[in-house]
Each structure stands twice: as C-alpha cells, then as structure tokens.
Amino acid sequence: MARTGQRHATLRAIAQSAGVDVSTVSRVLNGSPEDAQRAASRQTAEEIRQWAARLNYRPNPHAASLRTRRSNLIGVLVPRLSDLVLATVYEGIEDAAARHGMTTFVMNSRDQAAEQRERTELALSRRVDGLIFGDAHIDGAFLDDIAGQQVPFVLVNRRAGDHPAVTCDDYEGGRLVAEHFLELGHTRVGVIAGEPFASTGIDRTTGFLDRYREAGVDVPASRVVHSHFDAAGGRAAADRLLRSRARPTAIFAVNDFAAIGALGALRDQGLRPGHDVAIAGYNDTPLAAELPIPLTSVRSPMHEMGARALELLLRVLAGEPAASERLTPALVVRASSENAPAAT
Amino acid sequence: MARTGQRHATLRAIAQSAGVDVSTVSRVLNGSPEDAQRAASRQTAEEIRQWAARLNYRPNPHAASLRTRRSNLIGVLVPRLSDLVLATVYEGIEDAAARHGMTTFVMNSRDQAAEQRERTELALSRRVDGLIFGDAHIDGAFLDDIAGQQVPFVLVNRRAGDHPAVTCDDYEGGRLVAEHFLELGHTRVGVIAGEPFASTGIDRTTGFLDRYREAGVDVPASRVVHSHFDAAGGRAAADRLLRSRARPTAIFAVNDFAAIGALGALRDQGLRPGHDVAIAGYNDTPLAAELPIPLTSVRSPMHEMGARALELLLRVLAGEPAASERLTPALVVRASSENAPAAT
C-alpha cells in the first residue's frame, strides 16, 4: 500500500539496508525455504524480511523471467469470451492460476484456424510457459503442429486427438438426455448438434443417438442438424427440425443458448415448450433455471473444468505424467421437458 | 513457424550472423523507423532483417521490459467475466490492445472491495503499465486511493467521481425507455434498478425517473427496487414489484438478464409479457432478440466501449489530456413492450 510513489524497491536496496549481499536477500525472499535456510541465519533472515516489508518490496517478474527463462505466464485461447460457457471455464482457469502464482491471459480465436495460429504465435512471442486451448477442432491438425514444436499445452472443454484434455463426459451427458426422453416415451426426436468441428457437440450427439439406438430407435440423419452455439443458431436449427413432415416431439440442443433459440422457434410456431415439444439443453447455464419456461439441461462443471485444466498443464510443465480427465455431467430436469405428452 | 525447437534467437545471434553489433540490430529490428535509419545503411538493415526472419527472431519482452521499465501490460478488473456485458467490453479492450501491441489480463473482483484491492495489488506486482476498472463503485474511495498512488488507470462501463471513464450515456438510455413507455401510455411503472453502487443502474434509473417526472408522473420509491445484475436478481425484484397492490403496467429492468428474470416472474403470475405488462431491458444482449418473447432493450456499444477505454488509457499513459467519453445508446423496441395495453 505504502508505495512510495516513486520507483520500486529492489533486492539491492534491501541488501544495502540490511548490510548483506543481494544474493542472500534473493534466497531469503524468493528462494525455496531450504534455500533460505542455508543462505542466512534465522536472525538475518528476519531482518531481511523486515526491511522487505518496510520498503514494500515486490519482486520484478521481468527480471526473474529473464533470468530463469520461465514467465509464469499461461496463454488461453477460447472461441469467444462472450460465450458464457468459455467465460466460466476461464474463470476456473484464472482462479486456479492465481492460486499457483501464475498469470493467464485470454484471447479469442473465433473458432477460426487463421486466428488460432496467429493468437498462438502471439502468445508464444509473449513467452508463455504453456497454453490452454478451449477452441480445439476435432481434426486437430493445428494442434499436432504445435505439439511437434514442443510447446506445452492442454485442451479444455473440447478434446482432440489424444492431446491431454480436461472435458466433461459429453458422451455420457448425451446419453442422460436420451434416457430422460425415452422415459418420457419420446421416439420421434431431434438433435441440434452444434458445430461439426467441436467434440462437445459431436460427443453429446453421439451419446444421445447411441442410447436411442440401444433402445431400438434409429434417429434419422435428417433429424440431426448442426448449428452455431448461440441462440440465433439454435433458432435456425429448430426451425428446420420443426418444418419437417413429422416433427419431433422432443429436441436435444447440445447447448443452452441454442436451446433458448429453439424455445423461441417453438413459440413462433405456436407450440408450447414442455407441452407440445420437450426441450433439453446442455451446460445448465445460470439462466436455464430462471427462464420463463425453465430449461431442462445437463450440468457440466465448467468452472472446475477450467481449474483442472490449469492444474493439468502445471503437471505437463513439470514433466509429470499427465492424463486427460473427463468430468461427470448431471441431468437437471425442469419444465421445458416435464409436461410434454408421451409421444405418438 | 520454423521454431528450431530449441531456444529462441536473440539479438546477439543475429548480430553475430550479420557481423554487426547487437545495438545496431536492436535499432533496426525494434527501434523507431528513424532510429533504424541512422543505425544502419539500407543494405545492412535489409541483411539484418533477413537474418532475423531466417532465425525466426522474436524479441524477448521480459528483457525489454526490464530495461525500459515498461511492460506493455494492462490489467483489467471486472466484477465477473461470466457476465456477458463485461465479457464483451473486455473483448473490445483486448482487440484494441492487440492492435496496439499491448497485452491485457483480466481478473474478477466479484464487485467486492477486498478483492478489488487484492487484485489491483496483484496487477501492480505484475508491473502493469496501467489498469482498466470495469467494476468501479460509485463512492470511489478505493479509486481515489489508487489515483493518489499515481497509478495510471481509466474506468469503463461504470463511472465514479471524475476519474477518466468511458461509459454509455446511461442517463440518456433511461430516458429513452421512459419515452417509449410514455408513448405507450404507461403511467404506473416500475424499475428494477440493479446494484446501488453501480453508476450504470443509478444513471439509467435516474434518467428514467427524470423523464417521467418531466411528464408529470412521480414514480414512487416503492416502485424502484434494487437487484443483482442477473436473472435470479431480476426475478426476485420483479416478484416484489408485481406483488404490490397496484402493480405496474410496465417495468424497466436496467439489465437484460434481470429483464429475463422478470419475464420469468411475470409468467409465474400468469401474466403475459408485452401484453399484460411491458418489459424493457438494457444492453441489447444478443439473446434479447432471440428470446421466445423478444425483449425490448437499449443497445449500448459494449465492444466499442472497451476499445475506447483502452485507447483512453493509452492517452493517459502518454501523458496526453484524457477526457471521459460517453457513448450513445439506442432503443430497440421488440415484442416484450409492444403489445401491452395502454395503462389504466
């Protein structure tokens, strides 16, 4: 607090005040506990610490990074930060990072290969220690490339190839929704499947379809439509589903915002969500519970996913074995699917 | 791209290859154009640049920061990144920062004084050049403190005291909604006013109330209720408004998410938004247009606000005069307010 307004105190300043060498101060203040112990007596150490406090010493991270070749900086790439899902994941990353004394910075890639490359390059030139990608494309060509360059990174939210990743068990999440719809007796169902390059949409869809297949119902490809992960995309996709001859009695949107768009589309056609057509989303956004018609959704631990991803990256950086993690989703049933009639 | 996989190329490496001094290389590669010109002949400069490209040189920002005492780092504080409004503002900041070769990093303060202090302290210890606060509290005690310490900063989205700020003209935005409601004939109106410490909520509310007062209508204090800036908060506030004896025929929520919560509350009471009660929100979130009942809202230029804030900060850092900016809002009328009956 009592920043003198002028410059920052340096190790040298402290060393001079305490009458010891700067290396001693360094070890006491910034070194490992045992480093500190062998560098100075209990007494001198205490004295040094007092001077540090008095002068409000803050280590200069640039100097340290220069010397150690470690920046304690982590770059994070997401499709868009204004997507609540990724924003929440990032909050998890950032919280965990702060706990570990790391700094992170985020950039939007808009899910476009060119921007991914460019932003990654930028992060690298900022000398990040590692990267977290929240925007992995399933083909993973780009990631293979980076991996080849020995840049440490992990994936979050979406998986790709077998790069280390922390995801929600999206396949299982999809199954949960199918299970729910099956219990309600729906057999004519549709899927708003999200972007074709995102493992989240793919896995949720696959899980859903697999479960239906196991129940003896083959969902025709025409009832699986791709979309953007937002309300406008969901609305457009729902429009297509609802326009088909035999319209589905239940729709699984692999994303809450898409589901909200679908709710709008339903209403446009005079259909009552949860009554004429069941709707389920994914992620259990805070909004889901508060909507005029509360939305059935699959809760995914977004914040935790972020935190775990950061910790996974830390392990990668430490050279420890780092295995992918898949967190467990949970179905939350609400009005948007509850009162729908048993399907014909 | 062709990172050799090993270390990074340094100025020294280039200097050696090109057979010149590192200072010359520095001036050519990282110096100002005129610096470069007087440092080397057209020819040598070209040669240096070629070597730089060949060795894939990337300046080490830590070394540069250490030397220049400028980090090109900007710290950004927001209440929560998972609030779409702030996320979008931050996108604007980040875009502008990238354009100017700056790096930014965000932190959540959860709108709490203790966290603001702590995060700011953290940013300072990261040696940021300046700060952008998106979480200013109207009282501004904390900010005065920081200003006293000569830390360069600007505010965004919310104003406080007369610290330089880039905001939306919230007062005007509030008036726009009042105007709209007045035209529709509403005289019994309510306000979901947001957090009492946020200038956004305050100014929007004041503008609204002032315009009503000018029209001869005094909105009683009981019809102005505070709330959090999210759906749950909006729902709670709307519940209170709707429970009153003479319930309002129109409600202005100073935030879209609060408005969505209000829509839910309406529905719970069997009221039709836009029919029995008009609702308007603020920010014109992408979601607003896609809701089952599209939401009337005031569009505020969130992205631009962020970008301008960053540029304002740049001016502050350059020691240039930096005046606050107030961007213009625009009303977007949709179904949530359109079909409401002229009030009694």
Added chain:
DNA sequence: ACGTTTGAGCCAAACGTTTGGGTCACCACT
C-alpha cells in the same frame, strides 16, 4: 593438534534488451 565439516554469507556471471555516448572514415566546403 590437525584435518574436516558446516553454517553463513559473498562473488560474479549470466539472462536479452535499450540507449547515450563515442569513433572513424569520408565527403564537401572554403
């Protein structure tokens, strides 16, 4: 009594830039 250990520090060389001076040859004037 003499070699060995240990505790408590000090020394100095990095890390990769930036930047305020040089230096030195060459040309242009007068």
Added chain:
DNA sequence: AGTGGTGACCCAAACGTTTGGCTCAAACGT
C-alpha cells in the same frame, strides 16, 4: 590543407534477478 558534417557503426552500462561456486571462521572428531 584544414574544418565541419554526416553516415554508419560500435561500446558499454544499465535494468533486477538467480545460481553455481567460493570463502572463512568456528566447531568438531580423533
């Protein structure tokens, strides 16, 4: 022929840390 300018460089000192090696006295073991 001497002076001044200029173009094209080079030198070296910083910026604040970290870290592998020293040193040197006191304590210890036998």
